Amino acid sequence: GMPTDALVQYRRASTIDPGQCEIETAIARVLFTIGRIEDARPRAAAAFRECEGSPEITALLAAIALSNGEPALAESVLVAATAREDAPVELVVLMGQSLLAQEKEDDALDFVGARAEIDSVSPAVAYLHAQILLRLDRPEDAASELIRAHGLDRNNASVVELATSLLGSLDRLDEAVDLLESFLETRGARARHAATLARTLGLLGDNARALEVARAGVERFGETPALLRALGSILFDEGEVDESLAAYERVLELQPSSVQALNFIAYTLADLDMDAERAVELATRAVGLSPESGIVRDTLGWAYFRAGRFDEAVVELERAVELGETDPVILEHLGDALEAQGRIEEAVRAWERALDQDPGRDSATRRITAARRQLDMNSLDEGTNE
Numbered sequence: 001g002m003p004t005d006a007l008v009q010y011r012r013a014s015t016i017d018p019g020q021c022e023i024e025t026a027i028a029r030v031l032f033t034i035g036r037i038e039d040a041r042p043r044a045a046a047a048f049r050e051c052e053g054s055p056e057i058t059a060l061l062a063a064i065a066l067s068n069g070e071p072a073l074a075e076s077v078l079v080a081a082t083a084r085e086d087a088p089v090e091l092v093v094l095m096g097q098s099l100l101a102q103e104k105e106d107d108a109l110d111f112v113g114a115r116a117e118i119d120s121v122s123p124a125v126a127y128l129h130a131q132i133l134l135r136l137d138r139p140e141d142a143a144s145e146l147i148r149a150h151g152l153d154r155n156n157a158s159v160v161e162l163a164t165s166l167l168g169s170l171d172r173l174d175e176a177v178d179l180l181e182s183f184l185e186t187r188g189a190r191a192r193h194a195a196t197l198a199r200t201l202g203l204l205g206d207n208a209r210a211l212e213v214a215r216a217g218v219e220r221f222g223e224t225p226a227l228l229r230a231l232g233s234i235l236f237d238e239g240e241v242d243e244s245l246a247a248y249e250r251v252l253e254l255q256p257s258s259v260q261a262l263n264f265i266a267y268t269l270a271d272l273d274m275d276a277e278r279a280v281e282l283a284t285r286a287v288g289l290s291p292e293s294g295i296v297r298d299t300l301g302w303a304y305f306r307a308g309r310f311d312e313a314v315v316e317l318e319r320a321v322e323l324g325e326t327d328p329v330i331l332e333h334l335g336d337a338l339e340a341q342g343r344i345e346e347a348v349r350a351w352e353r354a355l356d357q358d359p360g361r362d363s364a365t366r367r368i369t370a371a372r373r374q375l376d377m378n379s380l381d382e383g384t385n386e
Helices: 002-016 021-033 037-050 055-067 071-078 089-101 105-118 123-135 139-152 157-169 173-183 191-203 207-221 225-237 241-254 259-271 276-289 294-306 310-322 328-340 344-357 362-385
Strands: none
Touching: 021 037, 021 055, 037 055, 055 071, 055 089, 071 089, 089 105, 089 123, 105 123, 123 139, 123 157, 139 157, 139 173, 157 173, 157 191, 173 191, 191 207, 191 225, 207 225, 225 241, 225 259, 241 259, 259 276, 259 294, 276 294, 294 310, 294 328, 310 328, 328 344, 328 362, 344 362
């Protein structure tokens, strides 16, 4: 390939005119680019000594040190070069990364924060500044810097992905939508960005636009698992169960080991009483792939319940709770399965736990009331028989 061809040419030049630090720098950069870090390092170190003050070799040696897990060495290489206010942005970013890698967040903030004011139009510095602010648990400030970085470079996928994730966690979904819509107009957009936009619109309750984005994404990028999952989820919310299942079935064709697809199809088939036996089959596969997932265990337990296999249902549902799942739906499922075994008092305790998690859960209240009435009747019957 091109890097290897370039390496041959640079080595020829080095043979003809040995000791030229520019040529040694070029050779070291190609070696680093093709992953031959151990070969690149001594050449870069030699060139660093020969080309003292060269920003290119300084950046390369620091990058090699960082990739080799030596951030302190990277910092020592960069410290003199980055002391000047006119230091190249690449060196500033590498210095910030070396400080972060050493968990020197406060030093990184002082250094990069000052440079963010000087290099106010550098998206790379704004992005790094945001990462430091996040590490210091300042998400609102980080979000502002990420939005600024996106405004400076609308083609940077890393900026958009971190920004939309952060804005989502801050419940600023409208702003996340704006960033994603802007990014989807660029050549760097990929299927995952369309899927994220569709899911975000769905969270905002705008299913019409979400469907439009998901379908446009499939037309533009083809059928990808991420887009099909987004499409399937939105269709399900719209009550289009058959279309929703078809989308997830297609995910399963593309990714037979997709736990998300297996779990979604199995739970839907079980919960809507459509095909309990197939639900058991798919959920069993999902548990095999993700045995420590309480959510997946719940699906298998619920499928067993719908199939009338109550003993197996209780085992799986109790395991789901043991794995830390205290979702009221799962606790309600467990109560239902215990009731089906005739273990009414234990069922009531499970439903009461569900009610503790969600005090307004009417279904749990109704189950508890009916079960207590049954227990009272049983008690009366026993007294009469005596």
